[in-house]
Amino acid sequence: MQAPGQRTGTANLPLHGGHAPSWLFQRMARLSREIVAAIIIQSGPGEMLRRLSDPYWFQAFGCVLGYDWHSSGVTTTVCGALKAGLKGTERELGLYVAGGKGRAAHNTPKDIERMGELIAASPSALVYASRMSAKVDNVALQDGYTLYHHSFFFTADGKWAVVQQGMNTTTLYARRYHWLGETVSDFTNEPQSAICCEVHGATLNLVDAESAGTRQVITEVAHREEPRWLTAELKKVTLTMPRREYIAASDINMTRLTQSLESLLERRPETFEEVLAIKGVGAKTLRALALISDIIYGKAPSLRDPATFSFAHGGKDGHPYPVDRTLYDRSIATLADAVRRAKIGDREKMDALRRLSSVYTARM
Structure with missing residues (x-):
C-alpha cells in the first residue's frame, strides 16, 4: 500500500x-x-x-x-x-x-x-x-x-x-x-x-505544523470528552470571547455540535486522520472543534495560508x-x-x- x-x-x-x-x-x-x-x-x-x-x-x-x-x-x-x-x-x-x-x-x-x-x-x-x-x-x-x-x-x-x-x-x-x-x-x-x-485570504489551516497542538486536542476531545459538558463550556465562553476570524457565530449550532461530538465519541478515533476520515465530519464541525481547542484548552490553530509561490510576478493583493x-x-x-x-x-x-x-x- x-x-x-x-x-x-x-x-x-x-x-x-x-x-x-x-x-x-x-x-x-x-x-x-x-x-x-x-x-x-x-x-x-x-x-x-x-x-x-x-x-x-x-x-x-x-x-x-x-x-x-x-x-x-x-x-x-x-x-x-x-x-x-x-x-x-x-x-x-x-x-x-x-x-x-x-x-x-x-x-x-x-x-x-x-x-x-x-x-x-x-x-x-x-x-x-x-x-x-x-x-x-x-x-x-x-x-x-x-x-x-x-x-x-x-x-x-x-x-x-x-x-x-x-x-x-x-x-x-x-x-x-x-x-x-x-x-x-x-x-x-x-x-x-x-x-x-x-x-491570499482568511484561512483555517489544521494541517499546518503550527496546528499540531490543535490536532491533538481535537483528537482527545473526540476520543474521550463528554459532549454536553463541552458544549456547555463553549456556550459560556462564546458569550464574551474575542472575535475569531476562522469562525462566525452562525457556525456554532450547539445541537448539531453535540450530535457530532456524540458520533465521534462512539467511534473513539485515535488520530486526527481518523477524525477527518469519519463521514459527516465537515468544515463547520472542524471549525467548532478548533474553537474548543482554542478557547477551552488554549491551543490555537494556524491561520497561515500555505501559498508560497506563483506563476505571476505579483499577486492581486499587491x-x-x-x-x-x-x-x-x-x-x-x-x-x-x-x-x-x-x-x-x-x-x-x-x-x-x-x-x-x-x-x-x-x-x-
Missing part, C-alpha cells in the same frame, strides 16, 4: 466559464496522449505522476496543448483531455485516470474500482487516498475554495497523484492543488511542499510571489524534450514548441 500523499503545490487562477471547443479538445487529447507516452517510454509512469504534481510543469503542459495560460479552465480541460486521450492505452502505458469535474469527481471511487481489476494494487487503498486528499483540501484546509474538480492518476503498482481544483465565487478565482502519493506518510501534517497562488526560475526552467526543459520525442507530425511539433517558447518568454 502506498503512503498517503503530499500536496506538492497549488495554483490560483481566474475563474472562467465555458468549455474548450470540440476541435481543440480532440487535438489536446491526442497531443497529450503522445507527450505522455514519450515520457512514460523513457522514464516510466511514476515519473509522469511527478510531472503532473509539479504546478509549473502542469501549467506549461496546458499551454503546449493549446490552452490559455492564465485561466481556471486549464485544469479541468487538461485533465479531461488526459482522461480521454489515455482511454484504451492504460494497460500499455501503465497510467490510469479517474474522476474529473462535477459529477465525474463524485464518480472517482467507481472509476478506480472499475480499473482496479486491471492492476496489482489495492483499489480500496487508492479510493482512500482519493477521498482523503479531497477532504484535506476541502475541510482540514479551509481557505475559501470549495472543490469542484478532482482528477486521480495512478499506476498499476499503486503509486498516485491528484490534481484538484476549488472555486471561490466571491473573489472569482480558482485554486488548484497538486498531490504526489510517494512523498509523505501523513495526510494531516504539512501535506503541501509548494503552493502556487496569487490571492504582494510579490516571484516565479522560481530554476524549477520553472527545469519544467520547461523536460516538457520541451517530451514534445520533441512525441510521435506527432513535424508541423504539430513545431507549433507546440512555439507555444511553449512564447509562454516561457512571457513569464520571464
